[in-house]
Amino acid sequence: MKTEDKNNVAKVRLAVIGKSHVGKSALTVRYLTRRYIGEYRSNTDLLYRQTLNVNNNPLEVEVVDVCSCELSLFPEEAIYWADACVVVYDVTCKESLTHAAELLERVIQLRSQLPIVLLGNKSDLEHLRQVEEVEGRTLAIQNNCQFHEVSVAENSKAIYTSIDSILNECRSVQGTQKTRKFSVSKMIGTLIGSTNGKVAPNTNQGGTVVVCHKADLYRSRILRRRQNFTATASL
Ligand SMILES: Nc1nc2c(ncn2[C@@H]2O[C@H](COP(=O)(O)OP(=O)(O)OP(=O)(O)O)[C@@H](O)[C@H]2O)c(=O)[nH]1
Numbered sequence: 001m002k003t004e005d006k007n008n009v010a011k012v013r014l015a016v017i018g019k020s021h022v023g024k025s026a027l028t029v030r031y032l033t034r035r036y037i038g039e040y041r042s043n044t045d046l047l048y049r050q051t052l053n054v055n056n057n058p059l060e061v062e063v064v065d066v067c068s069c070e071l072s073l074f075p076e077e078a079i080y081w082a083d084a085c086v087v088v089y090d091v092t093c094k095e096s097l098t099h100a101a102e103l104l105e106r107v108i109q110l111r112s113q114l115p116i117v118l119l120g121n122k123s124d125l126e127h128l129r130q131v132e133e134v135e136g137r138t139l140a141i142q143n144n145c146q147f148h149e150v151s152v153a154e155n156s157k158a159i160y161t162s163i164d165s166i167l168n169e170c171r172s173v174q175g176t177q178k179t180r181k182f183s184v185s186k187m188i189g190t191l192i193g194s195t196n197g198k199v200a201p202n203t204n205q206g207g208t209v210v211v212c213h214k215a216d217l218y219r220s221r222i223l224r225r226r227q228n229f230t231a232t233a234s235l
Contacts, residue, residue: 009051011060012170014163015078017107018088019099020067023121026152027088028065031163036153043067045078054164059171074106081220083170084115086163089136091120091149092128097135104143115169116145117162124151 016024025046030036032050048063064082066075079085087103089096100118107114120136122128133149140147146166148158 009058009060010171010174011062012167012174013062013064013081013083014086014167015064015066015075015082015084016086016088017066017075017078017103019090019093019096022088022090022093022096023152024067024088025065027086027119027121027150027159028063030152030155031159032061032063034155036155045075052167054167054171057171059167061167074103076110079107079110079114082111082114083174084117084166085111086166087116087118087145088121089118089131090122091131091133091136092122092125094130097131097139101139104139104145108143115166116143117166118143118145118147119159119162120147120149121152123149123156124154 016028018024026036026038028046028048032048032052045067046065048065049060051058051060053059054061064075064078066078085107087100087107089100097120104116104118107116118136118140120131120133136149137147146162148156148162150156150158150162152159
């Protein structure tokens with residue numbers, strides 16, 4: 001993709017959180033690559049970058065897969081950085097639902113408007129089920145977020161529909177915000193004869209995943225801006 005096209009592609013940042021072993025890495029890799037990999041290293045957060053085709057439009061997606069979501073190490077930076085959040089629990093582990101409930105509370109305290117989807121993973125393990133679907137659905141309703149039970153192992157369609165839908169929601173919000181800014185740049189562009197505003201061709205569905213160090217996230221301007229905004233708002 002040419003640089004000028006790349007600059008016109010919307011970008012959405014997603015944080016995937018949940019108790020250890022619920023399937024966050026498997027979900028992230030499944031969503032981005034359509035592949036299922038059984039075992040992952042789990043001692044580091046990973047940041048993935050990929051340009052996807054979401055609803056027939058290219059979208060640059062960054063996903064941080066947070067390896068430890070123990071409440072004492074709540075991933076505050078990831079939540080400030082993200083435009084949306086996926087909270088995962090494991091239907092075969094009751095504790096993971098309690099954990100998800102606590103994470104949801106913390107996320108909403110920090111970013112009350114953040115779009116969230118709650119996913120109950122490992123629905124293929126029906127014989128080991130400890131969490132009924134209605135419990136997950138109730139938690140989602142209480143926290144005003146989307147909800148699906150999925151099996152990353154069995155490639156549930158809801159993995160794609162739910163994440164696509166939340167990414168689209170973010171893109172629409174950004175689109176509205178950008179329209180205001182764009183009218184100014186468009187006016188300047190017209191004055192100096194710029195041809196900005198080309199729609200990038202959709203070339204990259206299923207491209208490669210680049211694994212980045214999470215320090216990239218902590219250096220990002222968006223994170224500092226949102227942290228400062230919250231600090232100022234609470235003065
Ligand atoms: N049966 C089944 N196993 C799954 C599913 N998704 C993930 N797993 C398995 O669950 C285990 C944990 O998956 P991970 O993706 O490493 O979980 P994680 O939440 O990233 O774990 P941490 O990195 O420790 O936080 C692995 O053995 C996966 O193969 C699923 O849908 N069904």
